[in-house]
Amino acid sequence: MTLFVLKRLGSLLASLLAASLVIFLVLEVLPGDPAAFMLGLNAAPDTVAALRDQLGLNAPLWARYGGWLAGMTVGDFGISYTYRVPVADLIGARLGVSLPLAIYALTLSTLIAIPMGALAAASRNSPLDTGIMGVTQLGIAVPNFWFAMLLVLAFSVGLRWFSAGGFPGWDDPYAAMKALTLPAVALALPQASILARMMRSALIDTLDEDYIRTARAKGLSRGQALRHHALRNALIPVLTIMGLQFSFLLAGAIIIENVFFLPGLGRLVFQAINARDLIVVRSVVMLLVFAVVAVNFIVDVTYALVDPRLRRPVT
Structure with missing residues (x-):
């Protein structure tokens, strides 16, 4: 039973990692600049650049993904662009x-x-x-x-x-x-x-x-x-x-x-x-994906408790 749970847990973590990468990349390729959207059409380019730097949008793609992923493991999803609160x-x-x-x-x-x-x-x-x-x-x-x-x-x-x-x-x-x-x-x-x-x-x-x-x-x-x-x-x-x-x-x-x-x-x-608050969209969608995957994991474990045949390795 322990081996079965560990395998399902590994599958859960792999699914979450793949989902986080897809969600992050899909939102990154969407057209539009959150900083420019927040400041309006008449904002000066240097003001937009300063806001992008303040929001961390000028960091490399891999660094932003890694920071978001590391923060989620401790419950830190970042700061909302619009509300300026966690x-x-x-x-x-x-x-x-x-x-x-x-x-x-x-x-x-x-x-x-x-x-x-x-x-x-x-x-x-x-x-x-x-x-x-x-x-x-x-x-x-x-x-x-x-x-x-x-x-x-x-x-x-x-x-x-x-x-x-x-x-x-x-x-x-x-x-x-x-x-x-x-x-x-x-x-x-x-x-x-x-x-x-x-x-x-x-x-x-x-x-x-x-x-x-x-x-x-x-x-x-x-x-x-x-x-x-x-x-x-x-x-x-x-x-x-x-x-x-x-x-x-x-x-x-x-x-x-x-x-x-x-x-x-x-x-x-x-x-x-x-509001083009992509960090909020990204985090909420990731939380909902986690809910779906976690429920499936609980159902799989419950099935294995009810039916021991599911715990046997396929030969």
Whole structure:
């Protein structure tokens, strides 16, 4: 098991190193000078050159990459060109919105998807199954930003149950969770649809296994066999999707955060791109890549704990 974890850890570090190089180089070749953008079109060339030197943009490419990489290992992402504060502080403040939002959305999608998928599998090929699959297909097809605007029109403008946007902070936890509810529902809709379809498929495959037939032969009803035997095994591929969904929810909420004016990571990236604050964009994207790779690593290790066959070397 130790060798398996070390191999996966080595793969994780290699993936992060490759991703950091790609992210750095892609942002470096983008047109435009951050210093000139900050000073405006009428800035004198010597002023632009002085600002470039102050921001460290005149250093060699390899030196800037090495410095950024070394700083990330100790949690130092550099200084924002626009805000002139440590990027780590900006990210930490915005994570206080994006991370709870991702957890909230994943919780909602799980609470919706698992029962729907199990119900569809238990009533396979029935009108109920067809109806649930039709709803999930609609949930996948509908863009979440359009669904978010419908939620605003219905529950903010019409019923006035929720605010249309903004975030009051965590001083009042109830108000904070209320402000995150509509964005979480908008994010959860497509994820719940995908998860429900995966749950149905995994359960149907599991219900056709021999041990389920044996359980039924011993007198268990279809529902009892599903709850006590099939559900646990069917959750293994579903957990993989859930792990990937969490990474997506953390990284993919840019549009939703802008619809609801939430001060999260997505809105920070959007503002940094507009301001050509490349060090913020670079660091946030790298953090999101780390989240995706780390979740995959945790899923791989969890699988190995559950199924010892995965720890055996390939011969």
